[in-house]
Amino acid sequence: MEHKLPPLPYAQDALAPHLSKETLEYHYGKHHNAYVVNLNNLQKGTEFESMTLEEIVKKSSGGIYNNAAQIWNHTFFWSCMKPAGGGEPKGALAAAIKAKWGDYAAFKEAFQKSAVGNFGSGWTWLVKKADGSVDIVNIEDMKPQTLDSHCSRKPVRFVLEMNQGWFAKRGIKPGAKLSGPPFGP
Numbered sequence: 001m002e003h004k005l006p007p008l009p010y011a012q013d014a015l016a017p018h019l020s021k022e023t024l025e026y027h028y029g030k031h032h033n034a035y036v037v038n039l040n041n042l043q044k045g046t047e048f049e050s051m052t053l054e055e056i057v058k059k060s061s062g063g064i065y066n067n068a069a070q071i072w073n074h075t076f077f078w079s080c081m082k083p084a085g086g087g088e089p090k091g092a093l094a095a096a097i098k099a100k101w102g103d104y105a106a107f108k109e110a111f112q113k114s115a116v117g118n119f120g121s122g123w124t125w126l127v128k129k130a131d132g133s134v135d136i137v138n139i140e141d142m143k144p145q146t147l148d149s150h151c152s153r154k155p156v157r158f159v160l161e162m163n164q165g166w167f168a169k170r171g172i173k174p175g176a177k178l179s180g181p182p183f184g185p
Helices: 021-043 053-059 062-079 091-101 104-116 164-169
Strands: 122-128 134-140 154-161
Touching: 021 062, 053 062, 091 104, 091 134, 104 122, 104 134
Parallel strands: none
Antiparallel strands: 122 134, 122 154
């Protein structure tokens, strides 16, 4: 099965000023797409060629796993944001955050601190645990939380902690990216 770059759920300029059109053109159109192209090339003639993306992530290793996992993570990342999104969550998520951290401001501070402290290229996740509570989890590199067979956590929201060199080339100070992509409710 040939994998395709999933379409963004919004126009490439829709998240400005938090994420510019140029950033999305590069990160989605080139970076994310490279994982799709690489996976399609790597899986040819293997047992993975007819599997879904989720099946590949669960059963593969090495380069096939790396590319499949990054496709999944990036697709989930893009779906976590929306134009004019952001702000404090409501309902059950707000209640779970309040129960864990006391209020949204304390959660946001803890989340940002965790993400900035995540070494290298990793992902910081707000996850829902089996008991309904929430927690912040850092994962190095690409392991998708929803496919983690060692826990029953489900992803709620997360931020990509990219290589600092990527930001330096674009004049962005480390940590600045955590100031507020427009996450949806």
